Amino acid sequence: MSNPRIQQLQQLFVSRLDTLSHILQVGQAHLGDRDLVNERLAPDMLPLGAQVAFACNQPRGFSQWCAGQPIENIDPTTVASLEDAHAQIADTRARVLAISASDAKLDEVKRIGMGPGRYCELPGDLYVSEYLLPNLYFHITTAYAILRMLGAPVGKADYMRYLGAHLRHDG
Template identity: 45%
Template structure:
C-alpha cells in the first residue's frame, strides 16, 4: 500500500467537500425563490432530506480521519435546520482533514464496521476506504446535487466537477 494513501484520500475528500460548499452556495443564493425550508426537501419520501445528506457527506471524511488517527467513529447530528449549520459542518470537516492533506501514513490494516444491531463487517483498510467510505461519500454528495437540481436550482455538471476546473485548458486556435 502506498505510504501517501492517507494524503491522497484526504485530498479527494477535501476537494469534493469544496464542491459541496460551492453547490450549497449556489443553492443558497436562490433558496428563497424555491422554498424557505429547502433543507428538508427529499428526492423520494423514503430518502433522507437535504440537510441530512450534507451531514452524511461530511461523516465519511470525518470518520476517515478519526479512523487513521486511531479514534472511534463519531457521526454528526443528522438533523440540520439551518444553512449556517450545514456550512459549518463542511468547514469543520475540511479543517479536520487539513491535518492529513500531507500525511504520509499508511491506512490502518483492518476496520471492524458495525452495521446495525445484528450486522457487522470486518474489512481491510483499503476495503473500508474504497468499498465503504468513498461510495457512501459520493452517494450522499450526488444525492445533495440531485436534490438541488430537483428544486430547480442552477447547478450543473460543471459545478459538480469543480475539482477539474484548474486542469481545463482552452485549445489554441
C-alpha cells in the first residue's frame, strides 16, 4: 500500500533533522569542544541542548502518534553534550523512518496540549502544518542562531541544504 503523504512527511522530517545535525557539526568543527549545549541567545531563552530536544520532539511526537503510542517528549535536560544531541537526532530519525501509518492517519483529529488547561484539536494534516512544522523550524532556527551568534560559519546554504538535490546551474 502506497502512503505518499506519510512518505513525504518522513522525507521532510528526515531532511530537517539532517540539517540540524549538519549545523551542529559545523558549530562543533569551528567552536571546538566547549560547552555549546548550554549556550543561549538571551538569558530568558532555553539553551542549545533544549532547542535540539524540542526540534526532535516534533517528528518524534508525530512518529509516536502515527503508531498510536503516547507521546513521550525528550527531556531537554538530558541533552547535556553535542554527543547527546547527535544521539537524539539519530534516534528521532530512525523513529521517523520506521513510521508505517497509512495516509488516513492524517485525517484523524489530534488533541494538542497548549499549556495548563488549554488545548486545540486539529486534523492530522493541520497538526503537521500548523503545529509540528512551525515548532520544528523555530527550534532549528534558534539552534542555528545560537551557533551563528557564537561565530560558527553557518549560513543560509547550511540551513536550507535540503534543497541541494534540486539545484541547477545555468550554462
